[in-house]
Amino acid sequence: xxxxxxxxxxxxxxxxxxxxxxxxxxxxxxxxxxxxxxxxxxxxxxxxxxxxxxxxxxxxxxxxxxxxxxxxxxxxxxxxxxxxxxxxxxxxxxxxxxxxxxxxxxxxxxxxxxxxxx
Amino acid sequence: xxxxxxxxxxxxxxxxxxxxxxxxxxxxxxxxxxxxxxxxxxxxxxxxxxxxxxxxxxxxxxxxxxxxxxxxxxxxxxxxxxxxxxxxxxxxxxxxxxxxx
Amino acid sequence: xxxxxxxxxxxxxxxxxxxxxxxxxxxxxxxxxxxxxxxxxxxxxxxxxxxxxxxxxxxxxxxxxxxxxxxxxxxxxxxxxxxxxxxxxxxxxxxxxxxxxxxxxxxxxxxxxxxxxxxxxxxxxxxxxxxxxxxxxxxxxxxxxxxxxxxxxxxxxxxxxxxxxxxxxxxxxxxxxxxxxxxxxxxxxxxxxxxxxxxxxxxxxxxxxxxxxxxxxxxxxxxxxxxxxxxxxxxxxxxxxxxxxxxxxxxxxxxxxxxxxxxxxxxxxxxxxxxxxxxxxxxxxxxxxxxxxxxxxxxxxxxxxxxxxxxxxxxxxxxxxxxxxxxxxxxxxxxxxxxxxxxxxxxxxxxxxxxxxxxxxxxxxxxxxxxxxxxxxxxxxxxxxxxxxxxxxxxxxxxxxxxxxxxxxxxxxxxxxxxxxxxxxxxxxxxxxxxxxxxxxxxxxxxxxxxxxxxxxxxxxxxxxxxxxxxxxxxxxxxxxxxx
Numbered sequence: 001x002x003x004x005x006x007x008x009x010x011x012x013x014x015x016x017x018x019x020x021x022x023x024x025x026x027x028x029x030x031x032x033x034x035x036x037x038x039x040x041x042x043x044x045x046x047x048x049x050x051x052x053x054x055x056x057x058x059x060x061x062x063x064x065x066x067x068x069x070x071x072x073x074x075x076x077x078x079x080x081x082x083x084x085x086x087x088x089x090x091x092x093x094x095x096x097x098x099x100x101x102x103x104x105x106x107x108x109x110x111x112x113x114x115x116x117x118x
Numbered sequence: 119x120x121x122x123x124x125x126x127x128x129x130x131x132x133x134x135x136x137x138x139x140x141x142x143x144x145x146x147x148x149x150x151x152x153x154x155x156x157x158x159x160x161x162x163x164x165x166x167x168x169x170x171x172x173x174x175x176x177x178x179x180x181x182x183x184x185x186x187x188x189x190x191x192x193x194x195x196x197x198x199x200x201x202x203x204x205x206x207x208x209x210x211x212x213x214x215x216x217x218x219x
Numbered sequence: 220x221x222x223x224x225x226x227x228x229x230x231x232x233x234x235x236x237x238x239x240x241x242x243x244x245x246x247x248x249x250x251x252x253x254x255x256x257x258x259x260x261x262x263x264x265x266x267x268x269x270x271x272x273x274x275x276x277x278x279x280x281x282x283x284x285x286x287x288x289x290x291x292x293x294x295x296x297x298x299x300x301x302x303x304x305x306x307x308x309x310x311x312x313x314x315x316x317x318x319x320x321x322x323x324x325x326x327x328x329x330x331x332x333x334x335x336x337x338x339x340x341x342x343x344x345x346x347x348x349x350x351x352x353x354x355x356x357x358x359x360x361x362x363x364x365x366x367x368x369x370x371x372x373x374x375x376x377x378x379x380x381x382x383x384x385x386x387x388x389x390x391x392x393x394x395x396x397x398x399x400x401x402x403x404x405x406x407x408x409x410x411x412x413x414x415x416x417x418x419x420x421x422x423x424x425x426x427x428x429x430x431x432x433x434x435x436x437x438x439x440x441x442x443x444x445x446x447x448x449x450x451x452x453x454x455x456x457x458x459x460x461x462x463x464x465x466x467x468x469x470x471x472x473x474x475x476x477x478x479x480x481x482x483x484x485x486x487x488x489x490x491x492x493x494x495x496x497x498x499x500x501x502x503x504x505x506x507x508x509x510x511x512x513x514x515x516x517x518x519x520x521x522x523x524x525x526x527x528x529x530x531x532x533x534x535x536x537x538x539x540x541x542x543x544x545x546x547x548x549x550x551x552x553x554x555x556x557x558x559x560x561x562x563x564x565x566x567x568x569x570x571x572x573x574x575x576x577x578x579x580x581x582x583x584x585x586x587x588x589x590x591x592x593x594x595x596x597x598x599x600x601x602x603x604x605x606x607x608x609x610x611x612x613x614x615x616x617x618x619x620x621x622x623x624x625x626x627x628x629x630x631x632x633x634x635x636x637x638x639x640x641x642x643x644x645x646x647x648x649x650x651x652x653x654x655x656x657x658x659x660x661x662x663x664x665x666x667x668x669x670x671x672x673x674x675x676x677x678x679x680x681x682x683x684x685x686x687x688x689x690x691x692x693x694x695x696x697x698x699x700x701x702x703x
Contacts, residue, residue: 061200065193072189075182086222104243111250127403134396141389150385157392164399172406177399180350180408184395187357194364195384201368202377211385214378217452217519 062114073102126167133160147199147209151192158188225288232291233275234301235338241268242334249327262316265330269309269337276301283700285347289409292347292479299548299697300344300475303555307467308337310559313672314566315460317664321571322458324369332362333464340468344475349398349408352476356394356440359472360387363465367457379456386439386449394436400429413484422488430485430492434499437480440473441529444502451510454522459573462518463562466525467555474532478547482539482701489539496537497629504530504636511643517565517578520643521558524602527640528554531617534633538620544698546616549691553601553609553683560676561598564591567663567673575660581647583656588663590670592651594677599644601680604637609684616691 041048080087080095087094109115133156140153162181169177199209206213229236245261279301282293312333319325339359346352364387368380402408404425405416417426435446442450454462485492507527514520532550535543568584568591569575585592601610614637618630683690 058200061196065196068189069193072186075185079179079182083222087224090224101243104247108246108250111247134392137392141385147381147385151388154385154388154392157389158395161392161395161399164396164403168399168403168406171403174406176350176408177402180353180398180402183350183354187354187361187391190357190361191364191384191388194361195381195388198364198368198377198381198384201371202374202381205372205374205377211381214381216375216378217455 059117066109066114070102070106123167123171127164130160130164130167133157133163145210145212147202147211148196150211151195151199155188155192158184223288227287230275231279231282231284231286231293233278234272234305235341237268237272237275238334238338238341241265242331242338245327245331245334249331261325261327261330262312265312265334266309268334269305269312272337273302273305273309276305289411290348290351291345293345294700295693295697296475296479296700297341297345299552299694300471301341303471303552304337304340304344304468306552307464307471307555307559308333310556310563310672310676311460311464311468313668314463314559314563317666317669318458318460318566322370324458329366329369332366336362336366336464336468340472340475343472344479346476346479347410349401349410349413349480352480353391353395353398355472355476356391356436359469360391360440363461363469366461367453367465369458369461375456376458377456379453382449383453383457390436390439390446393432393439397429397432397436400425400432402429404429410480410483414486417484418487422491427491430488431495433480434492434495437473437477438499441470441477441532442503442526443499443529443533444506444526445499447503447506447526447529450526451519451522454525455516455519459518459562459566459569462522463559463566466521466562467558470525470529471551471555474536474547474551478536478544481536482544486539486701493537493539496533497626500530500533500537500629501632502530503527503533504633508636508639508643512639514643515578517576517581517647520578521561521565524640524644525558527636528558528602530636531614531633534621534626534629535617537626537629538617538624540620540624541695541698541701542616542623543620544701545691545694546613546620548694548697549609549616549687550613552690552694553613553680556676557598557601557608557610557680560594560673560680561602563669563673563676564595564598567591567665567669570661570663578647578650579654579657580660581650582654583651585652587656591663591665591673594673595651596648597677597680599648601684603641603644607681607684609680609687612684612687 076098077095080091084091137153137155137157137160140156141150144150144153162184165177165181165184169175169181202214203209241264245264248264249261276298279293280298281295283295284293285291286293312330315329315333316325319329336359339355339357339362342351342355342358344355346355364380364384367383368376370376398408401413404423405413407413407416422430437443439446439449454466457465481492504527507523507525507530511520511523511527514523532547532554535547535550537543538546565576568581581595584595597608601608604610604614606612614633618633621630621633
């Protein structure tokens with residue numbers, strides 16, 4: 001029944017309470033001082049260099065796109081993995097064809113020089 | 119403890135409707151894209167729910183295909199948006215009006 | 220747990236395999252071949268692939284079976300549509316070569332994507348399962364999104380591609396939601412099982428919603444009003460060769476799936492959808508024809524005309540009888556040839572880099588290039604639907620099917636619409652023959668292959684218009700599967 005989920009609700013409320021409470025408490029009782037150094041964006045303790053909104057090289061974008069496509073294609077391997085034994089040779093051949101098609105895509109990308117990084 | 123199918127369907131229909139409205143009223147091409155993805159994922163949700171209802175695996179298989187197709191569409195779409203940004207400087211669809219709508 | 224491994228017969232999907240492998244090989248050639256052998260041979264290679272696929276299709280003639288555990292129908296219906304798609308793809312490839320060379324865009328990818336799109340079309344016509352139909356839609360659409368944005372530097376082409384992509388993805392979301400609802404209502408994706416379910420236990424809420432959403436999804440693809448908004452912009456902005464390809468390919472494929480799904484799954488609930496489609500068909504025809512009157516850009520005019528033609532074909536779908544389905548197949552074949560022909564002339568007359576796309580650029584064409592003007596006239600007469608062309612007989616079959624089914628008013632509206640269309644088609648003929656050329660626009664580059672293609676297309680339009688017998692029989696044979 002729904003009552004079984006009560007601990008989760010309680011946990012959720014506590015988690016939310018702690019998070020909100022911390023911020024609210026520090027907002028309420030903390031001392032507010034501003035200085036140039038303190039208002040800098042936090043970059044792991046380093047002194048920030050340059051503008052955060054600089055343009056990236058399109059190379060990153062291209063690589064991200066390849067990753068997206070090839071990574072998503074990999075989800076077809078999961079159902080195969082589940083019934084790998086039952087499908088046997090048939091499944092192996094089918095998936096080999098699938099992987100070959102993907103490999104052709106990769107070879108095309110490579111041959112076009114899209115993976116070159118200079 | 120069983121969650122009734124109607125809950126899933128209401129959630130999925132709501133997501134689909136939000137996506138549709140997003141496509142129709144937003145002007146940034148990327149946001150429109152995200153709305154379309156939301157519509158597709160709403161469909162995925164209902165497919166999984168139906169798959170559970172009918173105790174058949176077919177619906178879940180279609181979900182895989184939808185995800186892959188969505189990824190392919192996004193790859194093409196972002197490339198087009200990138201090209202338009204380079205040629206034009208912004209990606210607002212209401213300014214894509216060389217040809218009258 | 221054990222799994223039944225389906226017995227499969229690869230010859231049943233021979234055309235698909237040929238086209239896919241050829242597409243993949245083209246990609247590899249394009250990426251790895253040296254500069255020297257590049258450019259020249261891509262189109263020959265893809266044409267060979269199309270011809271082989273056509274032969275394999277002929278080999279499949281008159282089989283009545285399913286394959287891949289009922290995922291694919293191998294029947295005369297898919298045979299007929301395969302012929303239409305491969306014909307369309309082949310002619311488009313021939314028309315593209317010179318056009319692309321002018322833009323220095325004669326890439327291998329272009330032809331590869333065209334072949335992949337043809338694969339999608341074939342899957343749509345042959346799909347026996349809603350998943351396959353959905354995948355077919357996407358395999359067809361995604362290459363065409365890319366191809367319409369082929370001219371990367373041209374903002375018009377970009378705009379067309381993005382509009383097509385956004386609206387296309389939007390519409391496939393609707394199609395998909397419809398598929399999900401049908402699945403929810405019946406628990407299956409197989410068309411045959413869906414049909415059996417609906418016949419036995421009737422419609423329920425889910426299947427009604429699903430049916431409506433399928434109409435929306437397919438309506439987008441066939442550019443049915445009120446979902447036709449993308450058509451003119453995309454047709455105008457895309458490269459002309461791609462406009463030609465998608466105007467015939469996408470439409471034929473979408474109608475193939477539309478026809479198969481609605482006549483196989485929902486024939487028992489005809490009353491529920493025919494009123495909806497009746498209104499849509501009337502709106503489609505009227506919007507297409509009336510707006511086409513005002514166009515001065517020939518590509519845009521042909522776009523509106525293609526919307527109007529979608530309306531005529533919907534008349535046959537609404538009739539829903541054997542003659543209607545036969546008429547649709549016949550009309551789609553005729554439309555493929557005549558529309559591609561017309562676009563072929565448009566490509567030629569536009570000369571280098573699409574400079575002359577205005578309809579007044581056709582002035583004096585009848586004197587400068589009598590041959591070109593003559594074939595254009597044949598195609599235009601056929602698009603109007605004048606005897607003795609194929610367009611006339613196609614319309615005749617469609618409209619008489621509707622009369623037979625009792626939709627008199629629909630036919631009257633359709634005929635009035637055809638009369639409206641006379642004006643804008645024949646205006647071009649009048650401009651070609653009656654108006655003198657305002658200026659010499661430069662030579663029209665015609666290669667012998669393109670010439671031959673245009674002439675053969677024009678002859679074919681006349682021939683199947685005068686002797687429709689065998690094609691009609693073939694179409695009749697192909698729709699026997701919808702036994703009603």
